[in-house]
Amino acid sequence: DQQVKQNSPSLSVQEGRISILNCDYTNSMFDYFLWYKKYPAEGPTFLISISSIKDKNEDGRFTVFLNKSAKHLSLHIVPSQPGDSAVYFCAASVGSGGSNYKLTFGKGTLLTVNP
Amino acid sequence: DAGITQSPRHKVTETGTPVTLRCHQTENHRYMYWYRQDPGHGLRLIHYSYGVKDTDKGEVSDGYSVSRSKTEDFLLTLESATSSQTSVYFCAISEDSGRGFFGPGTRLTVL
Numbered sequence: 709d710q711q712v713k714q715n716s717p718s719l720s721v722q723e724g725r726i727s728i729l730n731c732d733y734t735n736s737m738f739d740y741f742l743w744y745k746k747y748p749a750e751g752p753t754f755l756i757s758i759s760s761i762k763d764k765n766e767d768g769r770f771t772v773f774l775n776k777s778a779k780h781l782s783l784h785i786v787p788s789q790p791g792d793s794a795v796y797f798c799a800a801s802v803g804s805g806g807s808n809y810k811l812t813f814g815k816g817t818l819l820t821v822n823p
Numbered sequence: 824d825a826g827i828t829q830s831p832r833h834k835v836t837e838t839g840t841p842v843t844l845r846c847h848q849t850e851n852h853r854y855m856y857w858y859r860q861d862p863g864h865g866l867r868l869i870h871y872s873y874g875v876k877d878t879d880k881g882e883v884s885d886g887y888s889v890s891r892s893k894t895e896d897f898l899l900t901l902e903s904a905t906s907s908q909t910s911v912y913f914c915a916i917s918e919d920s921g922r923g924f925f926g927p928g929t930r931l932t933v934l
Contacts, residue, residue: 751913751928752866752925753925754922754923754924809854809856809871811858811866812882813867814865815864
C-alpha cells in the first residue's frame with residue numbers, strides 16, 4: 709500500500725510560469741516532509757522541507773504548502789526555468805532528527821519546463 | 824557537495840553471484856542508509872545504520888545484508904544476486920540535525 713502518492717507522472721509548463729507539483733500521504737504518523745529533485749544518473753538533491761507544525765515554507769523560487777487535514781502537500785516553483793526540468797520526489801518521515809532519514813518516497817513527477 | 828561516494832558506479836553480474844556495493848563518506852555523519860530506485864516505485868529503503876555495527880532493516884531488506892565496521896563505510900551485500908535486484912542503488916547519510924545527502928548511485932544489472 710503506497711503511503712506517499714504522486715499521482716501525476718509528468719507535468720509540462722512554460723518557462724516563467726508556475727509549476728505546481730502535488731503529493732498526498734496516508735500515514736498520519738508522518739510529520740516531516742521533503743521534496744527532492746533528481747537529474748538522470750545523479751542522486752536526489754534536497755530542495756525544501758516542511759514540518760507538520762507549519763503550513764508553508766519558502767526558499768527562493770520554491771514554496772511548499774502543507775494541508776494536514778487533507779494529508780496533502782504541494783511544491784510551487786515560481787518562475788519556472790528550463791533548468792528546473794527534472795524528476796521531483798515527495799518524501800515523508802516520522803520525525804525530523806538525523807536518525808529519521810528513513811524516508812518514504814512517492815513515485816516522482818517528471819517536470820519539463822519549455823523555453 | 825557532501826563527501827559521499829559509491830563504488831562501483833556500474834556493475835553487471837550474473838544471477839547467483841555475490842555482490843558488494845560500497846558507500847564511503849568523509850562527513851563523519853552518524854547515520855547511513857541504502858535505498859533502491861526502480862521504475863514505478865520511487866526510492867525504497869533497504870537497510871540503515873545508526874552507528875558502527877548498529878544496523879536495522881528497512882522496507883525491502885530481503886536478499887540484502889549490510890555491515891558497518893567503520894563510521895565512514897557502509898557496505899551492502901547481495902548474497903546471491905537475482906534479476907529482481909537489478910536496480911539503481913543510492914546511499915544516503917544524515918546528521919543529528921536531520922539534514923541529509925544522497926550519493927551518486929550505483930547501477931546494478933543482474934543477468
